[in-house]
Amino acid sequence: MLSIPMLIGKLAPAYIYVLAGYLCKRLTALKERVIANCLFYVFIPMTVFRGALSSDAGHFLTLTSLALVTSCILAGLGYCFRHQFAERISSGMLSCLFSYLNIGWFGIPIVQAVYGAEGAAIMTAFYVGGMLFGNTIGYSLATADDAGLVKGLYQLIKMPSIYAVMLALGLRLFVPGSSQFIFEHFSSALTLGTLLTSLCGMGLVGMSIAHTHFRKVPWRLLGRLLALRFVCILILSCGLQSLLLPLGLMTLMDAKIYLLFAALPIAANLLVFSAKGDKARTEYELVGIALFSSTVLSFVLLLAAIALPHLLFA
Secondary structure, three states: OOOHHHHHHHHHHHHHHHHHHHHHHHHOOOOHHHHHHHHHHHHHHHHHHHHHHOOOHHHHHHHHHHHHHHHHHHHHHHHHOHHHOOOOOOHHHHHHHHHOEOHHHHHHHHHHHHHHHHHHHHHHHHHHHHHHHHHHHHHHHHOOOOOHHHHHHHHHHOOHHHHHHHHHHHHHHHOOOHHHHHHHHHHHHHHHHHHHHHHHHHHHHHHHOOOOOHHHOOHHHHHHHHHHHHHHHHHHHHHHHHHHOOOOOOOHHHHHHHHHHHHOOEOOHHHHHHHHOOOOHHHHHHHHHHHHHHHHHHHHHHHHHHHHHHHHOO
């Protein structure tokens, strides 16, 4: 079992990257769009390609489906609390705050640091499911007044990561020996892509809160939202894991990583969705601070979430 100091040591680099992103935004003219484009078009597709290529195709699709179903259920749970937050957050955005998890830019780097390549491959499968949800149902919920579903489907087909998954699974299924050849000749490049996903993804979080006005934040409302979100995700992930593990649909490593869902922060893409829609400025600002707060809170939650599976499955 990993000790607490060892876990802190593995998680600390991600938060150093957040600080670096914050300072970069405050002290330089570098734009978030540049970093986001590097992630979107290069580094995340490389990471997704590597994870899909090293995974069994059938198992990969099982985990992808699990993440998609999990997000859909969480969206419904979030909607149930809409009356508590109706004055500040629309029901669709609230559903997204509960269900759209930062699996790609946050989850993959953290799991890579703690569990290595095997863990990153599992989290990559979960990321694909979350990506499918976020850019279809999630987009339609967050921009409910803007023909969101059509735009969401359009956004989905533009995502390079989708084609990276299709290419990797196609090579595994139809080109024998391709996986071994690629890892022998391009392993260093793919590893670098994973590292840069961590650096840029966490740095982007730091850049996003560089000019936040913390005194204006409704902390009590935000705290209630994050607490409800955490409880819902934890109960759901524990329940589904307890059903699927005995059936052989999940491995012990799958279960350990799936339980991390409750500790993951809100997906950064919600800021993009909120900014593009005709939403009130107050909602946009609240989404931004919720994203930042959930990211900070994740440091503590991840320590517990990573240590708990080691106790349960030792």
